[in-house]
Amino acid sequence: MIVPQEASTVWDANLYLKFADARMRPAIDLMGRLDPANGARPDHAIYDLGCGAGNISRLLAERFATSRVIGIDSSEEMLAKARSQTADKRVTFAKGDLAAFKPEVPPSILYSNAAYQWLPGHIDLFPGLMKLLPSGGQLAIQMPRNHDAPSHALMRTAAEAGPWRDKLAGIGGLPRVHEPARYYDVLKPLSAELEVWETIYQQVLTGKDPVAQYTASTGLRPFLEALDAAERTAFSDTYARLTAEAYPTRPDGITLFPFRRLFIVARRA
């Protein structure tokens, strides 16, 4: 059984951190495409947009040893966690909505791991982000693009499979992250260099109902938040049973969870 979280509009930082290692890999792969020259621009900062608990902000500060790193997030819970875990004075955190982001310090890099998929219409924000950068500065974004995978399709199946059906009728899961080519087309006119690619990670999960546990802190949240406590338990159990069938546990106790992610790295012309 998934332990249902209390309905809340804030992120569950503890549950999210439980899977921090699996989520770290794409963040680091994205970081690998950043230009050290952008980390060394005086009077500029690297922004970690949708920084969550600050894991990646701290890594950015390690990678760019002289840069100021500013993490932006809308969740007080995440920001409190980030501040409590960060000793490096070069890393600061501020509350902000990515839909209306205005940097206080000029950015040399706008980096974002696994956040913009939560913003409907996020693609329309990307040209504006590019225009905030100096020539040569970089926009680096990673978003999951797993909407058609069983893990997400089964949320919708479970939503239709119980008395909660009407309550969940308007909830389709995450807003869709678009085809890679759409991002390419939107960013190309502003870019000197542009890379768009996808990677499917074979995430290694352990424990009971690991896929349901994994999505409980991300894509499943809008469904859980729409239900009362008893419904959440029953809905969660239905979803956990469906995902356990779709993602069987192997004899070694491991559950492989293939996960597609989209990467964008654009250098401002």
Ligand SMILES: C[S@@+](CC[C@H](N)C(=O)[O-])C[C@H]1O[C@@H](n2cnc3c(N)ncnc32)[C@H](O)[C@@H]1O
């Ligand atoms: C999946 S977490 C990723 C956290 C971090 N980037 C990482 O990779 O560990 C997504 C984060 O985006 C934040 N977020 C979602 N929508 C946001 C918005 N409109 N403005 C600011 N932050 C937002 C959430 O609060 C959450 O911390």
